[in-house]
Amino acid sequence: MQLAEGKKIYFLSDFHLGAPDHASSLVREKKIVRFLDSISHDAAMILIVGDLFDFWYEYKSVVPKGYVRLLGKLAWLTDNGIPVHFFVGNHDMWMNGYFEKELGIPVYFEEKDYEINGKKFLVGHGDGLGPGDRGYKFIKKVFRNPVCQWFFGILHPTMGIGLANFLSRRSRAATGQTDEKFLGEDNEWLIIYCKEILQKKNYDYFVFGHRHLPLDVKLEGGSRYINLGDWLRYNTYAIFDGNELTLKTYEP
Structure with a gap:
């Protein structure tokens, strides 16, 4: 892909809409929509x-109900010729054609x-990715299993979504301030993973979410890991202007 003059690529992640409650999630959703509005003039992707x-x-x-402002804005972007790509996370991996x-x-579903x-x-x-976290890696395999997803799908949405929200809150409480x-x-772990990949193949940039901590780490050979x-x-995101990838903060 070759960027046209003045166009940019935007990377963002970990909105966690729905958490910790509807009111604060709605404030965050409106802010994200304003951000997407602000970049629509120069976003190539x-x-x-x-x-x-x-x-x-x-x-x-x-x-799940809700999120109509963001979903509508995403539809507006793609309808106006701005490609949007989505990578599933550990909280929203159960995608099945709606997007x-x-x-x-x-x-x-993969890098x-x-x-x-x-x-x-x-x-x-x-x-x-990377070493360790074997417990989560096992759970991820279970969650990605089509049979397990089918069994979850036969639950009434009120029960299934309620159970998922309960488990999400417990996970967040257990994580505490480690993020x-x-x-x-x-x-x-992600830096270790990047270094292992660089032994096999060169990349200029590794761009990940999940860690919830804005990071820009220099790796060997001029490569960089961006979280x-x-x-x-x-309210952080990364922007690639055709020459350099930069981590920025949205301050409306």
């Missing part, structure tokens, strides 16, 4: 790198390569 929702499950004929059919947004203006990117949500601290290059932070605390 927008990549949402997971956990747009705190929970999302597509039943056969039902999706593709209703919004015209391709959905990716994806991009080459833009000669720069090579590896993009993904980041959950389950707010940089653990050092030797202990950050996009979140919109719960930081």
Whole structure:
């Protein structure tokens, strides 16, 4: 992909709409819509790198209610020729065609390569990558299993969504403040993962979410690891102008 003059690529992640309650989620949703409005004039492509929702499950004929402002804005962007790509996160991995059919947004379940203006990117949500976290990696396999998804789907939406929201709150309480601290290059699993990948293939940029902490870490060979932070605390995103990828904060 070659960017036209004045056009940019935007990366953002971890909105967690729905958390911790409807009122605060709605404020955050309106802010995100304003941000998308502000970039629509120069966006060549927008990549949402997971956990747009705190929970999302597509039943056969039902999706979770709410989020109409954001979903409408995403539809407006794609209707006006601005490609939007979505990478599922650990909170919204249960996608099953709604985004593709209703919004015209391709959905990716694994990391994806991009080459833009000669720069090579590896993009993904980041959950389950790198060493450690074996418990989550096992749970992820269970959640991704079609049979397990089918069993969840036969629950009434009130029960299924209620159970998912309860488990999400418990997970957040168990995590506590660990997402707010940089653990050092030797202990950050995604940095370790990036270094392992660089032994096999060169990338200019690794762009991930999931970590909830804005990070810009230099790696060997001039490569960089960018973590996009979140919109719960930081309102951060990354922008590629054709030459350089920069981590920024939205301050309306």
